[in-house]
Amino acid sequence: MPYESFSKTSDEELLALYAARHPNAANELMERFAPRILRLAAGILDDFSEAEEVTQDTMLRLWQIAPDWERGRAKVSTWLWRVAQNKCTDRLRRRRSVCLDEIPEPVDDRPGVDEVLMHKHRVQVLRETLAGLPERQRIAVSLRHIEGISNPQIAECLETSVEAVESLVARGLRALKERLANRRESLGWKT
Amino acid sequence: MKKFASRQGRLGGLEDYFKAARAEHAKLSESLKASILDDAISVQTNFGARTAFGVSARQTTERTGLLSMLGGWRPVGAFALSTLVGVGAGLAASDQIASLSIATPTTVTANLAPDIYSGLEEILLEG
Numbered sequence: 381m382p383y384e385s386f387s388k389t390s391d392e393e394l395l396a397l398y399a400a401r402h403p404n405a406a407n408e409l410m411e412r413f414a415p416r417i418l419r420l421a422a423g424i425l426d427d428f429s430e431a432e433e434v435t436q437d438t439m440l441r442l443w444q445i446a447p448d449w450e451r452g453r454a455k456v457s458t459w460l461w462r463v464a465q466n467k468c469t470d471r472l473r474r475r476r477s478v479c480l481d482e483i484p485e486p487v488d489d490r491p492g493v494d495e496v497l498m499h500k501h502r503v504q505v506l507r508e509t510l511a512g513l514p515e516r517q518r519i520a521v522s523l524r525h526i527e528g529i530s531n532p533q534i535a536e537c538l539e540t541s542v543e544a545v546e547s548l549v550a551r552g553l554r555a556l557k558e559r560l561a562n563r564r565e566s567l568g569w570k571t
Numbered sequence: 572m573k574k575f576a577s578r579q580g581r582l583g584g585l586e587d588y589f590k591a592a593r594a595e596h597a598k599l600s601e602s603l604k605a606s607i608l609d610d611a612i613s614v615q616t617n618f619g620a621r622t623a624f625g626v627s628a629r630q631t632t633e634r635t636g637l638l639s640m641l642g643g644w645r646p647v648g649a650f651a652l653s654t655l656v657g658v659g660a661g662l663a664a665s666d667q668i669a670s671l672s673i674a675t676p677t678t679v680t681a682n683l684a685p686d687i688y689s690g691l692e693e694i695l696l697e698g
Contacts, residue, residue: 398611401618406611414599414607423592432603439607443614503595506588525589556585 391456392449399446406443413457414439416527417464423522424468426511434471438464454536461529462537465519472515509559517552524549 386394386408394412398405417438421431441463442456449456510518516538523529523537524545531549535542599607 398615399618401615406608406615410599410604410607410611414603418599418603419592419595422595432600435599436603436606436610440610440614443611446614447618499591499594502588502591506592525585526592528593553585556588560585560588 392451395442395446395449395456396451398443399449409442410439413442413460417460420461420464420522420527421468423507423510423526424465424519425471426507430471434464434467437467455533457529458533458536461523461527461533465523465537468519469515505560505563506556509556512559513552513555517548517555520545520548521552521556525553 386404389397389408391409391412394405394409398409414435418431418435421434421438422428425431425434438460442460445459510522513521519538520534523534524531529537531542531545534545534549538545538548
């Protein structure tokens with residue numbers, strides 16, 4: 381089959397194509413959204429294998445909703461963030477109900493000699509620090525500053541007002557700054 | 572540009588962390604890709620069956636919808652319908668009887684034997 385470009389196809393159109401049994405639409409939807417869902421879930425859950433499960437589950441929900449999707453009702457991306465965020469929240473609640481002692485302590489003192497390792501270390505430190513924030517602040521900050529989603533879209537995901545999102549993000553950033561303030565030098569960044 | 576600068580200032584150096592996080596997991600593992608696409612294909616192949624089920628369910632709903640339109644008048648409607656059917660059947664039956672009687676007129680001829688009268692006369696005379 382010749383290469384087919386979907387670059388100008390909107391998310392909604394792509395979903396309609398998938399529902400109409402187009403053979404390549406699923407692949408394009410996966411390439412567009414799955415890496416971002418994975419990153420978001422990894423940021424919220426701080427567990428990569430769980431984040432992979434959330435990504436697969438979220439995409440499965442998208443495949444299932446495709447034939448019933450009502451055009452113009454919501455943005456596909458917003459709907460996906462909401463599903464992913466709800467799945468992460470469910471997992472966090474389940475974890476809490478299991479036992480807090482079972483969650484391993486994060487390891488944050490890896491050696492940073494190699495740039496790749498340093499990069500991973502920085503991401504890990506951010507994740508751990510994010511994990512220490514209240515749940516909604518963590519989700520709001522991840523969606524806003526890692527995924528680059530607009531405040532109105534986040535408000536829709538979290539089912540709250542734009543003002544509440546702004547407040548959540550601001551408080552989350554303030555807390556992150558405080559917690560990361562004295563670690564910048566150890567992570568190889570100039571202060 | 573001004574907006575970007577003010578945002579940088581507001582983030583107070585956190586942008587470096589976010590940039591690092593954005594660069595992470597830009598690609599999915601092959602096994603995760605395969606699982607997601609497997610799901611997509613299996614859901615897609617079930618679309619036909621689901622559509623057929625949807626049509627049948629919709630027809631049932633339409634029938635139920637028509638009945639529900641009658642609301643509290645449903646027993647009255649049922650009685651009226653059965654009466655109508657009964658009257659119709661009755662009319663059809665009477666029509667058949669009429670046509671049958673027209674088609675085969677029956678003539679009854681009384682052949683009274685003369686000895687009946689004579690017997691009667693005898694009884695009267697005796698009395």
